[in-house]
Amino acid sequence: MWRNLLKKIINASILNADFSNLKDALDQATAAGIDWIHLDIMDGHFVPNISMGPDIAQLCRQLTPLPMDAHLMISNPNDFIPRFAEAGVNLISVHIETDAHIHRTLKNIKDHGCKAGIVLNPGTPASSIEAVMDMIDLVLVMSVNPGFGGQKFIFPVLSKIQQIRKMIDLQKRDIYLQVDGGVDATTLPQAIQAGADSFVVGSAIFRNPVGITQAVRQLKLLLDS
Incomplete structure (x- = not known):
């Protein structure tokens, strides 16, 4: 029987970080044990907000040796x-909802030397990605409607995470199951129970009253519990 042996990881979303002191924020998160840096890329069209672009990705690559994934909400x-590949990101995720030729887009990501991810909005069924599971x-399962940080976790997506966990296990290879949106010390254990193993956390790290270092340590303890 196939067993998922991927290490559970925390991806720090810098969307809610202090950009006036980004190096310090990244240094603190890294020292506390963050695994990946997560970049939320928004264009004001696919989602009702504009965030950052390749220049910020390139800056982050200069500031941290950690792997980076770019979530393209464009x-x-x-x-x-x-x-984004040239800027130094390691993995690029695209939305199934944006592209009529998703196979071509995923191949484009791979051709540029990056790993490829597929993203589903809260209302998009798990079945929509069956045809690309081998690519x-x-x-990435969105547990909020994309566009803004600091939103509340949408709990019905837990059943979708369970469905996708089964789909991944049938592939019998390493595919991360990531959840993004409203992930904190309360919701993370429920996402783990549903089958996720990669967790995007923004506000609960960079806007946590206990500080970045303690926030990350608390989350890492939950991964190991």
């Missing part, structure tokens, strides 16, 4: 895949 991902390295 209408035309193929136009930007080369630039991906990560499935």
Whole structure:
């Protein structure tokens, strides 16, 4: 029987970090044990917000040796895949909802030397990604509607995480199951129970009253419990 042996990881989303002192924020998170840096890329079209672009990705690559994944919440991902690859990201995720030719887009990501992820919004069924399971390295399940940080976890997505866990296990290879949105010390254990093994955390790290270091340590303890 196939067993998922991937290490559970925390991906620190810098969307809610203090950009006036980004190096210090990244240094604190790294020292506390963060595994990956997560970049939320928004274009103001696919989602109702504008965030960062390849220049910020390149800056982060200069500031940290940690792996980085770029979550492209944009209408035309193929136009930007080369630039994010050149900026030094390790994995690029695109939304199943944005692309009528998703196989071509995933191949484009791989052709530029990055691992490829597929993203589902809260209302998108798990069945929508069945045809691309053999092409991906990560499935990202949104547990909020994308566009803004600091939102509340949408609990019905837990059943979808369970469905996708079964789909991944049938592939019998290493595919991360990531959850993003409202992940904190309360919701993370429930996402683990549902089958997720990669957790994007933003506000609960960078806006936590206990500070970045203690926030990360608390989350890492939950991964091991």
